[in-house]
Amino acid sequence: MNQQELMDEADQYLFHVYNRLPVVFDHGEGMYLYDVSGKAYLDFAAGIGVSAFGYGDAEYEEALKAQMDKLLHVSNLYYHTGLADAAKAVCEVTEMDKVFFTNSGAEAIEGALKTAKKFGYLRDGHSGHEIIAMEHSFHGRTVGALSVTGTEHYREPFYPLMDGVKYAAFNDIESVKRQISGKTIAILVEPVQGEGGITPATEEFLSGLQILSEEYGLLLIFDEIQCGMGRTGEMFAWQEFGIRPDILTTAKALGGGVPVGAFAVTDRVAAGSLVPGDHGTTYGGNPLVLAAVSTSIRLMKERQIPEHVKELAPYLEQVLNGFAAKFDFVEGRRGKGFMQGLILSEDVPVGQVVSKALEYGLILLSAGGNVLRFLPPLIAQKRDIDAMHEILEDVLDSFA
Numbered sequence: 001m002n003q004q005e006l007m008d009e010a011d012q013y014l015f016h017v018y019n020r021l022p023v024v025f026d027h028g029e030g031m032y033l034y035d036v037s038g039k040a041y042l043d044f045a046a047g048i049g050v051s052a053f054g055y056g057d058a059e060y061e062e063a064l065k066a067q068m069d070k071l072l073h074v075s076n077l078y079y080h081t082g083l084a085d086a087a088k089a090v091c092e093v094t095e096m097d098k099v100f101f102t103n104s105g106a107e108a109i110e111g112a113l114k115t116a117k118k119f120g121y122l123r124d125g126h127s128g129h130e131i132i133a134m135e136h137s138f139h140g141r142t143v144g145a146l147s148v149t150g151t152e153h154y155r156e157p158f159y160p161l162m163d164g165v166k167y168a169a170f171n172d173i174e175s176v177k178r179q180i181s182g183k184t185i186a187i188l189v190e191p192v193q194g195e196g197g198i199t200p201a202t203e204e205f206l207s208g209l210q211i212l213s214e215e216y217g218l219l220l221i222f223d224e225i226q227c228g229m230g231r232t233g234e235m236f237a238w239q240e241f242g243i244r245p246d247i248l249t250t251a252k253a254l255g256g257g258v259p260v261g262a263f264a265v266t267d268r269v270a271a272g273s274l275v276p277g278d279h280g281t282t283y284g285g286n287p288l289v290l291a292a293v294s295t296s297i298r299l300m301k302e303r304q305i306p307e308h309v310k311e312l313a314p315y316l317e318q319v320l321n322g323f324a325a326k327f328d329f330v331e332g333r334r335g336k337g338f339m340q341g342l343i344l345s346e347d348v349p350v351g352q353v354v355s356k357a358l359e360y361g362l363i364l365l366s367a368g369g370n371v372l373r374f375l376p377p378l379i380a381q382k383r384d385i386d387a388m389h390e391i392l393e394d395v396l397d398s399f400a
């Protein structure tokens with residue numbers, strides 16, 4: 001079947017919940033994906049921040065193949081040989097004490113919310129606690145995660161959602177303070193907002209949240225599903241600020257390409273919240289995905305990926321700033337590390353730029369607020385940034 005026939009047949013059977021771009025990918029190598037006709041696409045999206053090592057990384061793939069030959073799945077009723085290694089590695093890199101493995105980011109958020117609610121229930125002797133989430137946040141599509149996602153149009157068709165969520169303005173500590181009530185148990189924040197438009201939290205905001213949490217006895221939950229695992233030049237974005245959340249969620253690059261996420265907590269939270277019977281998952285942390293987690297974390301450390309991102313990020317920023325200087329409709333750049341956005345004016349819809357880029361052989365993403373989003377694999381080199389520069393210049397020229 002050719003590309004069109006493959007798309008037509010897929011559309012015949014898929015529930016139309018995604019508007020997919022017209023390309024059928026077949027394989028990948030390094031920073032490039034290839035469609036069925038053999039056309040190469042430079043990837044600055046990494047499967048929405050997942051494929052940290054790009055495609056076809058020999059060490060990563062060998063580890064998964066070896067695990068496939070050994071054992072795929074046993075459930076969480078038992079231990080398996082990869083469990084200790086992966087749990088220890090995640091606790092070490094997240095600076096948390098205990099971890100629970102999930103199958104996705106949204107499921108990690110669900111676990112974090114349940115942990116916070118149970119913590120409040122045990123501490124105060126009743127339920128009915130509230131969570132403060134941020135405007136323009138994104139935490140996933142399941143009902144709990146959607147309830148704390150700060151964009152009304154995602155939520156509206158699905159009301160009533162989870163009760164007891166209040167929204168505060170991102171990077172505005174006074175706004176958060178105004179939402180605190182006697183019922184508040186937790187504050188949930190992305191240290192760099194992703195889907196909302198690539199907006200980094202300020203150091204003052206994050207440390208202000210920590211101070212507020214201590215003052216009012218709240219749990220601080222950081223969602224680093226998109227911005228964590230080396231993407232900002234730190235293993236986790238908050239680590240540069242010398243603060244520490246009570247609960248952390250991670251996914252995407254945690255497994256480098258297999259469906260896995262986690263929520264991790266401090267000893268204090270673990271000792272006062274979920275107990276056996278409160279939570280579970282059939283697949284979460286099975287031998288296959290944990291081989292990916294252990295390998296991803298090991299490779300990140302051995303190859304000094306966060307350091308690499310930190311070193312090269314100024315170059316990427318320089319190139320993106322250059323677009324902002326050259327094209328009137330590029331209003332600015334914001335982001336951190338290899339998580340960057342170009343803010344486009346309203347007369348150039350970002351969806352059209354993403355489509356045109358794909359046509360020209362460059363994979364990019366959009367984000368809220370008409371932002372062109374860049375999430376390259378973390379292995380990107382200077383030459384890849386130069387190649388992106390060249391293609392995107394042509395793409396943007398076509399809109400000028």
Ligand SMILES: Cc1ncc(COP(=O)(O)O)c(C=O)c1O
Pocket residue numbers: 048104105106107109138139140141190194195223224225226227251252
């Ligand atoms: C910050 C953040 N939280 C949660 C999620 C949900 O993750 P998943 O799509 O794996 O459920 C995402 C996905 O984009 C995200 O960016």
